[in-house]
Amino acid sequence: MTNRPLILVTNDDGINAHGLKALVEVARELGDLIVVAPDSPQSGQGHAITIKDPLRLKKVDIYDGIEAYECSGTPVDCVKLAKHVLLHQRAADLCVSGINHGSNASINILYSGTMSAAMEASLEGINSIGFSLLDYEWGADFDSCKPFLKELMQYVLKNGLGNCKLLNVNIPSVSSHELKGFKICRQAEARWIEKYQEGIDPRGQKYYWLTGEFTNNDKGEDTDVWALEHNYISVVPSGHDLTRYDALDALKDLEQKAGVPIS
Amino acid sequence: MTNRPLILVTNDDGINAHGLKALVEVARELGDLIVVAPDSPQSGQGHAITIKDPLRLKKVDIYDGIEAYECSGTPVDCVKLAKHVLLHQRAADLCVSGINHGSNASINILYSGTMSAAMEASLEGINSIGFSLLDYEWGADFDSCKPFLKELMQYVLKNGLGNCKLLNVNIPSVSSHELKGFKICRQAEARWIEKYQEGIDPRGQKYYWLTGEFTNNDKGEDTDVWALEHNYISVVPSGHDLTRYDALDALKDLEQKAGVPIS
Numbered sequence: 001m002t003n004r005p006l007i008l009v010t011n012d013d014g015i016n017a018h019g020l021k022a023l024v025e026v027a028r029e030l031g032d033l034i035v036v037a038p039d040s041p042q043s044g045q046g047h048a049i050t051i052k053d054p055l056r057l058k059k060v061d062i063y064d065g066i067e068a069y070e071c072s073g074t075p076v077d078c079v080k081l082a083k084h085v086l087l088h089q090r091a092a093d094l095c096v097s098g099i100n101h102g103s104n105a106s107i108n109i110l111y112s113g114t115m116s117a118a119m120e121a122s123l124e125g126i127n128s129i130g131f132s133l134l135d136y137e138w139g140a141d142f143d144s145c146k147p148f149l150k151e152l153m154q155y156v157l158k159n160g161l162g163n164c165k166l167l168n169v170n171i172p173s174v175s176s177h178e179l180k181g182f183k184i185c186r187q188a189e190a191r192w193i194e195k196y197q198e199g200i201d202p203r204g205q206k207y208y209w210l211t212g213e214f215t216n217n218d219k220g221e222d223t224d225v226w227a228l229e230h231n232y233i234s235v236v237p238s239g240h241d242l243t244r245y246d247a248l249d250a251l252k253d254l255e256q257k258a259g260v261p262i263s
Numbered sequence: 264m265t266n267r268p269l270i271l272v273t274n275d276d277g278i279n280a281h282g283l284k285a286l287v288e289v290a291r292e293l294g295d296l297i298v299v300a301p302d303s304p305q306s307g308q309g310h311a312i313t314i315k316d317p318l319r320l321k322k323v324d325i326y327d328g329i330e331a332y333e334c335s336g337t338p339v340d341c342v343k344l345a346k347h348v349l350l351h352q353r354a355a356d357l358c359v360s361g362i363n364h365g366s367n368a369s370i371n372i373l374y375s376g377t378m379s380a381a382m383e384a385s386l387e388g389i390n391s392i393g394f395s396l397l398d399y400e401w402g403a404d405f406d407s408c409k410p411f412l413k414e415l416m417q418y419v420l421k422n423g424l425g426n427c428k429l430l431n432v433n434i435p436s437v438s439s440h441e442l443k444g445f446k447i448c449r450q451a452e453a454r455w456i457e458k459y460q461e462g463i464d465p466r467g468q469k470y471y472w473l474t475g476e477f478t479n480n481d482k483g484e485d486t487d488v489w490a491l492e493h494n495y496i497s498v499v500p501s502g503h504d505l506t507r508y509d510a511l512d513a514l515k516d517l518e519q520k521a522g523v524p525i526s
Contacts, residue, residue: 004353012522031275041315043314043315044311044312044314045309045311046308046309046310046311046312046339047309047310047373047374047379047380048307048308048309048310048311048337048374049307049309049374049473050305050307050473051306051307051473052306053472054464054470054471054472055459055470055472055473056468056469056470056471057469057471074311076309076374077270077471077473080457080473081459081471083457084457084458084459085459085461085471107386107503109505110310110379110382110503110505111311111312111339116309116310116373118391119373123370123454124454133458146481149273150291152517155517161510161514162510162513163510164424164507164509164510164513166507168505181518182518183518184514184515184517184518186504186506186508186511186513187505187506189504190386191386194346194347195347196318196343196344196347196348198348199317201317205319206319206320207317207318208317208318208319208320208344208348209316209317209318210312210313210314210318210340210343235514235517236505236506237506237507237510237514238505238506238507238512239505239506239507240370240373240505241449241450241452242372242373242431242450242499242501242502242503242505243449243450243499243500243501243502244427244429244500244501244502245449246427247293247299247424247425247427248447248449248500249427250425251424251447251498251500252447253420254415254445254447255445255447256500
C-alpha cells in the first residue's frame, strides 16, 4: 500500500503495442499502475462487450515491477474486468488509454476501442483520458509527446475534471519543438467516406474490405481537427449522454398524437 | 422504380430474429425495403466495425418480394455495406433498426448494436430510428407495439427529424391496451453494476463471464427509464457529438499552462 495514485492503463492496440509502452513509461512516474490490455489488436471495436463467451485474464511480465494482464476480450471488457475482478471494486484515481496508433479525433471517437475503454472507466466515475497519436505506423515516435502527456495527467490527478470525467486527446505527429501545446476543443463534425475493396477469395467467394477517407467539412476553428492541423494537441471534454436536448421540444407533438386512439 | 420511400431495415439480433420480422412487417406497408442484417446475433457490439477481415454479403429469400441480405459483419458494417455496395450511395429515406430483444434505454445505447447501426445511418444524414422491446425472450410479443411503430415511422417519413437524425425508441413489454403512447425523454443517467461469473473450463483454465444488474439512480421524471416504468414508449432524440460543451471553459487554463516551456 502506498499513497501514490492508482492508475489503470489500457488500450485497444493490444498488450504489446508501442503506444501502450510509452504510456506506461509516463504514467509510472506518477503513480502505481495496473495494466490490462487486449491480447490482440482491437481497433475499431467501439464500445463492444463480450456477452456470449467467457473471458480470460493472463498475468504477463512485460513491465518490470508493474502488475500487467492481457485479456481475451475487447477494450471495454478490459476495464470492466480490471474494476470488478482485479481491483475488487476499488476505484482507480485515473484511467489512461492508448497511446492509440492513429487519430481518434472527431467522430472516430465512436469507433475507437481506445476511447470506449476510457469512456467505460468514466462511467464508473473515474477521471479518464484517451490518448491517440496521428501516426498509424507501429514504429511511430511516441517520445515527442511524453512531456505533454505527463503534464496533462498531473493536471488531472491534481485538479480532477469536475463532473466531466473524460478527455479525448489527440496528438499531431510532429517533432516536440513543433508541438504548440494543448487546445481545448469541440468534436469536429466530420465523417468517413467509405469505399469497399471488392475481390474474390481463393474459394471463389466475393468479399468486401472496408477502406475509406476521412473528410472534414466543419470549418470551425474550435474543433479538434483544426487544432491538430495547426500542431496543437487537441483536448475534447467528452461525455456519454447522447440526448439531443435541442430536439426535445420539436418532437412534443408526437406525444399529443399518441394520446388519441390509434387504429 | 416507385415513388414509395426507400427504407433500410437492419438489427443486431441477426437476420432470423423475430424482432426483425416484426419490423419488416410494419415497414413494408410504408415503403420499399432493403434488409441487411448480421448472419448471427451481434448484441453488445456497440459501434464496432470490421477492419482486419473481409466481409461477405449473401442474398436471402426470407421475406416474400423483399430484397434481403445477411452480412458476416457487425450491425454498423451492415449499414455501411448497404449504403456503399447495395444502394450505390443512394440515400435511404429512413433507416429502422430492431426491434431489439431487450432494452436499449439509458446508457445501453453505448453498447447496443441496434442503436449503433441506426446511428451509423444517421451519420450519413438518414433519418434513423432504433426500436427495442423490453423483453429478452426470443418469442416476445412484438405485435402489441406495431401500430405505434407504424405511426412513428409515418411521422418521421412525413415530417423528418430536423437536424437531429436519430431516435432511440424503447417499448415496455405490456399489452397494447396498457401502452400509453409516446413520451419524449432524455437518456437516464443510469449504469450497470457488473458481476462476473467465475469458473474453471474443461481444460482447467479460469474464466470470467459477464453478468450484471442495471441500476438507475436518476430520479428525473423526464427520463427514458421513468417513461418505460410508467408504460410509455420512450423516444430519445439522440446524437453523435460527445463534446461536453459545459466543460470547455473550465479546462482553458490547461491551454495557458501549455504555453509556458515544459521540462
